[in-house]
Amino acid sequence: MTASDPARWLDALLAASLFAIDPVGIGGVLVRSSADPLRDRWLAALSGLLPLPTPQRRLPSNIADSRLLGGLDLAASLRAGRPVAERGLLVEADGGVIVVAMAERLSQRTAACLAAAADRGEVIVEREGITERRATRFGIVALDEGIDDERPPPAMLDRLAIHINLRGMRSAEEPVSLVADVDVATARSRLLSVKVDDEALGALCEASLALGISSLRAPLLALRVARASAALAGRETLSAEDVGAAARLVLAPRATQLPSQQEPDVTDSGDKSEEVSARGNEGSETEERDQLPEPKSLDDIILAAAQAAMPPDVLARLKLSHSASKHRSSYGHAGMFRLSSRRGRPIGSRRGDLRSGARLSIIDTLRAAVPWQALRRRERGENALEGRPARIDVRREDFHVSRFRQRTETTTIFVVDASGSTALNRLAEAKGAVEHLLGDCYVRRDSVALISFRGSSAELLLPPTRSLVRAKRGLAGLPGGGGTPLAAGIDATRILADDLQRRGQTATAVFLTDGRANIARDGTAGRGRAQDDALAAARLMQANGVNALLIDTSPRAAAFAQQLANEMAAVYVALPYAEAAAVSKVVRANADARRSGANGG
């Protein structure tokens, strides 16, 4: 049975209690929810549990380095006539809790700074003339308002022991006062005396493997949660209840596969995932679990607890992710994060002059000027040690210019015709071309995306990424055969390009097709309709201002492909016997021309 709403709410409250008992050891709680009253109630419950005084600091997802890590306190330094360091939020939160607002928007970098401080128990500051190490121990509450598969950075998810989901939960009947009698202080004092036996340790490790959880932090964090649970109940050793709670709160949300009941052997996870996807629909799944015999060993208890805690949609998603689209795994969103932070968001400053139209960062320029004030006054013949500095002497060397994520970030979208008419050797060539171009994009730090169309639809095989690792996977899985839904391919490209442009990026589409469209937009076969639809789609894409290049892969230059290229205002290149290197060269020349054109204009 999947957990009912009241049970889920009780678990959420349990999570708050356990986290309050050992915030540093447990690392944190991920609360997935919209910004609604239920979440506020949960946060209020947590605040009530934390002993006073526990500092709580809210971390906005777009926090600047100087605020997060600390640095030179400009105003105080000027006033005092000596460098004064400013504490960052990570240090201010020492002994308390950092609440990360909109964690799904957090950049990988900020997540890495948080992770480094949490792992080390200290912050190392090497900024603006300041060198210091400061101890800090904190727990994290990450408020994840992500929709669909929008997730906080994996580096953060991995370090937060407990993941709870309040989404879809009707407002809970149970009053928060359930946690009122939780004695956090006493439980904390018991924490160190809870003993962990090998059976519990082994069971948690095995369960995490059986659930397809690769990270070793999961069983370690599960152990800490189990220990906090024992401390809460006043037990000296871990009971089945404690490991069960750890399984529900830590392991279940991380599961990537269902444990196989038939086979206790858990070494070959590949087979298992297939087995999972081959199983029936959700209903039979639930029935199966209902019919399970009474769990006997600790392993069974953990697995049963973890499974019961997985809501039905998670199971459905698991199956989905194991059947068709393996390459769109959860961390496919690493790229998305980088993209969202590129929308002209300032990301600090660096020394530089203003010639190239860069924007002066006044604060950082002043910071750079401060150390020199006494020297410059002396240079001007004034007494360096007397008199208040009436104004700050700023010179060109001090100038700091703001840095933004490159607006001209280019994503090259490869749109590959994988239909039957594009013979298999063409597909291999297309793959080869992408491979060559990946090398170049990698040097220029451009992103690539891959769309393929065949049969009756188009599919985004690879969301924009700079990661070769993922590009590799996406390419390897590119299948061929079937009809040519050209219009669908162009539409998918336009939608992706549109999305990228809204993020302030430049999108270039490279079509590799023979133009022999035979599937219309509505999925019906027939060359006439299909071609009309393709031309319409091309016009629409052109109207949206997408740069395009069409590489004709048919044996002889095809008139329709040329017409199509015209409609999308694309550069047309006939490559009757294209080789990977040749395709790549054409794309590169084209991209460079556009780039210099854009700079000139």
Next chain:
Amino acid sequence: MQIQNPTANPVFGTPEGLPMPTAFPFSAIVAQEEMKMALLIAAVDQSVGGVLVFGDRGTGKSTAVRSLAALLPKMQVIADCSYGCDPDTDRTRCVDGCGGRAAKGKSRAVPVPVVDLPLGVTEDRVVGALDLERALAHGVKAFEPGLLARAHRGFLYIDEVNLLEDHIVDLLLDVAASGENVVEREGLSIRHAARFVLVGTGNPEEGELRPQLLDRFGLSVEVKTPNDVTTRVEVVRRRDAFDRDPKIFARRWKTEDGKVRKRIAAAREHLSAVTLPDSVIARAAELCMRLGVDGLRGELTLIRAARALASLDGVETVTDAQLRRVAPSALRHRLRRNPLDEAGSGVRVERAVAEVIPA
């Protein structure tokens, strides 16, 4: 909040004020043999170049690097030199004018620096800049050495190396290539030696490394999460024990760590005595040719790493056995990228090794 004496001891170790957290004992790291081997090699022969550790989350990458720091033998520096000059080789050109003191034989033993380059680091702290305190309070123009000076003759460690800002990477590449740091600003003109071994860790899912930076690393290691229960249980058990009481845990592993420390010291001593047969050099060249590795760098790293490993093994002569073991780390990041080869570069190196050096 007032800064605690920023210039008191800027060169060695980390800034004052806070005791260094206890490091996880190197000998207590479970499995991850390739990573441990690469780090030991870098400790024995710094000329191998740096180590890049790329891989899954939670595999103890940064733990291993910090563990190693505790095991490095001390080095001799000229007394009171702010740049950690070597009394044997660095006598001239030091801005601190320490050459004279060296001639008088004044030197002392200090720990080999392992300097953290934290995320969010600013340019001025990397290359060094005007000494803030003295400039503000006394109007004195003095240079405060940066992290590059602190890392001279030691290790510069970058966690999350692929998240490092591009302009900081440029600075590092420049200095790493020349072995010298040059600061020119408003009459402040400083030039000092900065030779360091880069050690980087990161997760490939967070983005690729620029090829120019990749090239700076002598050895590149891929780490994967172990997937057998016994190993995983042991990892979790030890980590949990460490986190509960780092000091007691470290004490329990003191003897084992002492052995590793002795092994490193002995291997450094012994290094120059290890002979390198022409046949091994020829095989290394053949291996590089087979894999299409450009330039001499791959070959040189391969040979040096094999020699350091032989020294660690306590053998007199480098053999194919060492070559075989170091080949994946020395070469995997030097192959031409081939996104279509699902096997990954490590496997490609192993394949070539099996052909060139049959067991």
